[in-house]
Amino acid sequence: MSTEMNADLEPGMAAAQPLKVRDIEVQGAAGALAARVYAAGMAGVKQDNVIVFFHGGGFVAGDLDETDEFLRHLAQCNPEHIVLATNYTLATVSPFPAAVEDAHAVLLWAKKYKTRLGWSGKQMIVAGIEAGANLAAVCTLMTRDRGGPTLDGQILIMPMLDPGLTTGSMRAMPAPDQAEVADACAAAYRGYLPNAADRSHPYASPLQSSRLKNLPPALILSAEDDPLRDEAEQYGAKLINAGVNTTVHRLPPAPLQEPGARNECACRANALGAIAVFLGGLQQKNTVGLSPETGATSPS
Helix, strand or coil: CEEEECCCCCCCCCCCCCEEEEEEEEECCCCEEEEEEEECCCCCCCEEEEEEEECCCCCCCCCHHHHHHHHHHHHHHCCCEEEEEECCCCCCCCCCCHHHHHHHHHHHHHHHCHHHHCEEEEEEEEEEECHHHHHHHHHHHHHHHHCCCCCCEEEEECCCCCCCCCCHHHHCCCCHHHHHHHHHHHHHHHHHCCCHHHHHCCCCCHHHCCCCCCCCCEEEEEECCCCCHHHHHHHHHHHHHCCCCEEEEEECCCCCCCHHHHHHHHCCHHHHHHHHHHHHHHHCCCCCCCCHHHCCCCCC
16 A cells, blocks of 8 residues: 655644655564555655654554554654554564564564665664554664664653553552553553563563663653653663663653553654654764753653
């Protein structure tokens, strides 16, 4: 399937570029996976940058359609980047480590078959939301440990990083909608990590890793009223302490109507703006630093 259209952008974003969207198949660790390519650049011109994006769904649900609207915005706001969104094996089919092995295999596929994407092969960024952000973070560990492919950046949007669900923001949930998110996270981890011993594995919980050096620059987006907020910001602090160029940005409150509402929150203009600034810095080879107002434990 291939479509070409202009999506409506968030207020304050740059004018929309013509957007081409096509469905393809990529190779996972155990077989073919459905994927979708978003390109807003000039037709017939290879782009130097690709963002490989993993959807949310708590490891047990989710698909390409879940983040389709957000990725259309992302591609149009950053037309110099191709966006490759991909499925991965859900825990309902096979639990950990099937999903992370798929994620790493997709990176290898993208590098090998870059021509199919219209990508020059120069710069690869890994990204994801919620469970997909966990996979993105883990991919940076796997590519370092396994010798490739080289990643130039990571974008973690409201990531799930703590199977123990021990953070303050996860346990202090006055609102019913937040409690629903916490319950969904607990159920998701039970499905994804049925073996309790795996919950401390760094490829399941990057927050538990003691080896975070030599990872690519990171942008971590937390949210003021999200139970996942503290683990996102704690991970940002650990990356900084390990010498990784890291920006942590806390999004303003946006009440979650349901667990899947993270995707609606992520479409906010300030999130897209933060991502655009981060990507621009990577392109210019500038150091991405932690600004005073967006610290790893930024103020309320």
